[in-house]
Structures are given as C-alpha cells and as structure tokens.
Amino acid sequence: xxxxxxxxxVVLNANRILKGVSMEAxxxxxxxxxxxxGSGKSTLLKCIYRILKPIGGAVWLDGKQLQDHTxxxxxxxxxxxxxxxxxxxxxxxxxxxxxxxxxxxxxxDRDNAEDFRIVAEALETVGMAAFANRSFxxxxxxEQQRVILARALxxxxxxxxxxxxxxxxxxxxxxxxxxxxxxxDRTVLTAVHDLNIAAMYCDRLYALKDGEIVGQGTPRxxxxxxxxxxxxxxxxxxxxxxxxAPHIVFxxxxxxxxxx
Amino acid sequence: xxxxxxxxxGKPVWWITMILLLAALIVSLLWAxxxxxxxxxxxxxxxxxxxxxxxxxDGARYGSGSMSDIxxxxxxxxxxxxxxxxxxxxxxxxxxxxxxxxxxxDPYTLGLSSxxxxxxxxxxxxxxxxxxxxGYVGIVAFLGAFLVSLAVVALANVGGRATSVKLILAGTxxxxxxxxxxxxVLYVLNSSTGxxxxxxxxxxxxxxxxxxxxxxxxxxxxxTGTLFLWTQHRTLxxxxxxDDNAITLGTDLHRWRILYLLVSALMxxxxxxxxxxxxxxxxxxxxxxxxxFGTDHKKLLPISALLGAIFLLWADVLCRVLLPGKELPxxxxxxxxxxxxxxxxxxxxxxxFGGGD
Numbered sequence: 001x002x003x004x005x006x007x008x009x010v011v012l013n014a015n016r017i018l019k020g021v022s023m024e025a026x027x028x029x030x031x032x033x034x035x036x037x038g039s040g041k042s043t044l045l046k047c048i049y050r051i052l053k054p055i056g057g058a059v060w061l062d063g064k065q066l067q068d069h070t071x072x073x074x075x076x077x078x079x080x081x082x083x084x085x086x087x088x089x090x091x092x093x094x095x096x097x098x099x100x101x102x103x104x105x106x107x108x109d110r111d112n113a114e115d116f117r118i119v120a121e122a123l124e125t126v127g128m129a130a131f132a133n134r135s136f137x138x139x140x141x142x143e144q145q146r147v148i149l150a151r152a153l154x155x156x157x158x159x160x161x162x163x164x165x166x167x168x169x170x171x172x173x174x175x176x177x178x179x180x181x182x183x184x185d186r187t188v189l190t191a192v193h194d195l196n197i198a199a200m201y202c203d204r205l206y207a208l209k210d211g212e213i214v215g216q217g218t219p220r221x222x223x224x225x226x227x228x229x230x231x232x233x234x235x236x237x238x239x240x241x242x243x244x245a246p247h248i249v250f251x252x253x254x255x256x257x258x259x260x
Numbered sequence: 261x262x263x264x265x266x267x268x269x270g271k272p273v274w275w276i277t278m279i280l281l282l283a284a285l286i287v288s289l290l291w292a293x294x295x296x297x298x299x300x301x302x303x304x305x306x307x308x309x310x311x312x313x314x315x316x317x318d319g320a321r322y323g324s325g326s327m328s329d330i331x332x333x334x335x336x337x338x339x340x341x342x343x344x345x346x347x348x349x350x351x352x353x354x355x356x357x358x359x360x361x362x363x364x365x366d367p368y369t370l371g372l373s374s375x376x377x378x379x380x381x382x383x384x385x386x387x388x389x390x391x392x393x394x395g396y397v398g399i400v401a402f403l404g405a406f407l408v409s410l411a412v413v414a415l416a417n418v419g420g421r422a423t424s425v426k427l428i429l430a431g432t433x434x435x436x437x438x439x440x441x442x443x444x445v446l447y448v449l450n451s452s453t454g455x456x457x458x459x460x461x462x463x464x465x466x467x468x469x470x471x472x473x474x475x476x477x478x479x480x481x482x483x484t485g486t487l488f489l490w491t492q493h494r495t496l497x498x499x500x501x502x503d504d505n506a507i508t509l510g511t512d513l514h515r516w517r518i519l520y521l522l523v524s525a526l527m528x529x530x531x532x533x534x535x536x537x538x539x540x541x542x543x544x545x546x547x548x549x550x551x552x553f554g555t556d557h558k559k560l561l562p563i564s565a566l567l568g569a570i571f572l573l574w575a576d577v578l579c580r581v582l583l584p585g586k587e588l589p590x591x592x593x594x595x596x597x598x599x600x601x602x603x604x605x606x607x608x609x610x611x612x613f614g615g616g617d
Contacts, residue, residue, distance in 0.1 A: 075510030
C-alpha cells in the first residue's frame, strides 16, 4: 500500500509544529522518519493515523484521501504501535490482541474461530503465544509492546505505523522489533530515534527539523557527517558495516573542546 | 496452544455461569417470596402465585383476601423491583466505569443518583414535567441524572484532562448540591407531612414502594438498556484503551460516550425514581465480576446484570429480617458493604488512582 502526505501543516498552542511536510512511502517499503526531539516526527505520524487533524495539507492512502475513509476503513488499512500503553483496567493478553479484530466487525458479529486463529497466529509471530492468558498489566514493557504489535498484526492491515514504540526499552527489544517488522512484507512507516537502527533497517529516510523536511534518501545517501551535524548538532563519523549499511559513531563533546 | 484454556477465560465457563446465575435468580425469587414478617405457609404462597399467574387453583381462597394481597401486591412486586433496580445499577456502574475510564465510577460516586433524586423530587412535589405523561417522574429523574453526568464530566475536564480524583470530587460536589436542593424542596413543601421520612426514603433507598405499574417500566428500561449495551461490548472494551487507541482500532468514541451516558442515566433515573438512592451496587458488582472473569464487556455485562439482580434481591430480604419488627433502609446496607470495597479499590496501586490515564 502507498501512503502520501502532502504539505501537512499543524499548529498546536499557537506553535507551528509542522510547516508543510510532504512525504510518501511506497508499497512494502520500510520508511523511517528521523530528527531530533521536538522536530515533529510523532506529530507527522499522528496526522497519518488520524489522531491529529492537520490545518493544511492532506494524506492519501492508495490514492484515496484519508478523510474520505471512515474510521473503520482506515483502521483496516493502517495499524499502529505507539509509544505508551497504560491501561487502568486489566485485560488478558488475548483480550488485547482480539481487539485488533474490531475494525473487521459489525456491531452484532461474534468473535469466530477465524478471529481466534488470527489472534493465535499474531501472538506466535511476536513470540508471545505462551502468554495468551496472562494479564496484560503484569507484563514487562517490552512484552507489552510485543502484545500491542500482535494486536496490530491481528488487524491484518497492508500498512503498519510505528510511533517510537521502542522508546525507553532495551536495545535488545528494539532490534527484535525491527527484525520482526522487516520480515512482515508490509508498508512500514516508523519514527526512529536511534540513527544506527534507522541505518540498519530502513529502505528510505526522511529527516525532520523544526517542522520541516531537511533531507531524504537512503541511509547511505542521507547519513553524512555534515548532515548529522546540521540536523542533530553533533559531530560524528560514518563508517561502513560489512553489509554496506552506514554506522554512525558520535564524538563526545569533551574531545571536541580539547581539540580546539 | 489452546486459547480456550484457563480457569475463567474459556467460553464455556462464562456461559455455564450465566445459566447457573439465571437459575439462582429464579430460585432466589421463589425462595425469597416465602420470607416475610407475616407468617404464611410456603404451600399457600405458591398456590397464590400459581393462581395469579396461570389462573390455576382455588380462586376464592387464593385470588383475593389478605394472604393473596400480601404475596401478590407486597412481597412479589418488591422482589421484582429489586431485580430491575439491581440490574440497572450494576450495568450502569460497569458502563460508566468504561465511559470515564475509571474503576471508581458508579452512579452514586459520580452523583447521578443525586441528580435523579433531585429530578424525581421536583417532579413529584412541584409537578415538573407532568406534561410528559404517566411515566413523567421517571423521565425527569433520568434528565436529572443525565445532566449531572454531563456536568461531572465537564467539571472534571476543566483545566486539563479528567483524573480519578477530579471525577470523584466533581461527583461529590454535584451530589451535595443536588441533595441539598432536593432536601430543601422536601422540607419547604412537605413540612407538615413527614418530610423527614420522605427525605430518608429518597436518600437511604427503599424498595417498599414497589408497585406493578412502575415495576413494568423499571424492568423494561433495565432489560432493554442491558441488551443494548451488551451489543456494544467491543466499543466498551475500546473505551478502556482511550481515544487514541480506539481511533487506530476503527472507532471514534466521542458520540458513543454520550449515548452510553444517556442510557446509563435512563436506567439510574428509573432506579432512583422507584427505589431511591441505593449506593455502591454499581461499584461492587462489576468489580467482583472483573476479578473472576476479566474486563471483557462481552462477559462482564450479562454476568453483572444477573449478579446485581440477585445481590439486591437478597440485600432487600436481609433488610427486612435483620432487625425484628423494623426495616433497615437498603441504602444503609449496600453502603456498609460497598464503601469498604471503594476504599480497597482506591488503595490498590494498580488502578492508578489519580495517576496516569
């Protein structure tokens, strides 16, 4: 599935968060959005998954404008794994994943054997099958995010959006999640905090700074030391890993000061 | 892997539980109808019921007279009312907990009961809304409950998003206001004719005023409300995840929230109109069911409805027999049981009282 965003503008509390951002993700492409904190990565994604309504610009899913989709229709095209999931109530893991089937259901439809099969399969994929009857709130942060990923998989959408789901989580889980996502063969749009993870996994990157796109391209094209200095205001060297992916090594500030 | 395993998560268990609870409700009804201050033989009780419902038996002996009247016009309506009110309170409690995303919500803690009580007082004593027809007291009570529920949610959202603390405080404040106004009206307009008893009846709850005509309304509202909300189980589940999650799962919660508050207020309005304020039922029952069967509303709602009915039925029986020669107001009993449950829920850290949402 293709996603296109054109000239997205967002104003929150009189601050212009996005100043006309355009981007697109092609079919089965893994596209990353990078940029420093507050650059508007998450805001851009939220416009695409309908939590925020931009004051200007529009989003198209496979050529059809987002606002012409019902909420249910867009939930059958886009599934989301977001930053934080904290519930006041205690659901079982299976209950949580089963909610991924909601966009496919009408009011009086029952959950059938097919739904339970899809749920079981999704839990299997994220390696949480043994936890189906556990209570969601007793899981660790990484386990919870895997369950939320399973819920997104159970939605059976052609596109997946990851809104920094790995924040505050161990690097092991970040790698696990990205490995999983890359193997899915779906269009994936993800905000990435860690440049090395972006370099390792993404087909293409968009760099945001102060609400504007300041660069785009493959990780190899985009992640140059001068570019990193411009966007993140830090010095770095870019090495090349045996597989060809760039690897960024940051210079500590202390060293820089003593050198000058 | 068999997803249907697990002590209380498998489907058959909750179906069997529902059948058992339904059977328990019928047995409770038939048993409780034999209990009362007037000593009537059990066999006579059933003969009266048999004659009245199916026309079978000795009409002269069981169709009229004091024994027949006690069973048919005093005991049975009261039990039937308990079933209707218990169902309405348990369901509206469960639904309001989903609507405000907080396990401490209930018609009593959020002030809906007081709003309904104010509406009913105004309707009965001042004739407010009498143009609405025979069921107008119930309708005005519903309007009172609904307006208070909207006001509580609005008040709790002033200056930032609603938290548990703000919701409960807003509920308490509005509840006090409504209570004060309705008590004021009761005293001013009713000073000669036992205002104190009237106030006590409203604020402490009593099923003693049960009549068949109002019972039918109560049952109708409780049953249709419950069935409607049961069909909404998926949306109710999504409500507990919050607006953002729900949108990505295909449901915009905004209008549903108002609709569910409306239906809850309708049930609470009629419950208060027929039985006064009975607190904490909507808190205890859904919570117990959640502990046993989990949070999924598909199971939570029907089981809560049945359990609420059984609970209130026996609570009423207990109120009649606990003090010899006297009747304990049922609201006193439910508060004695319910307030500790409330405190327990408040103290449990997992529910994030006042914390994140």
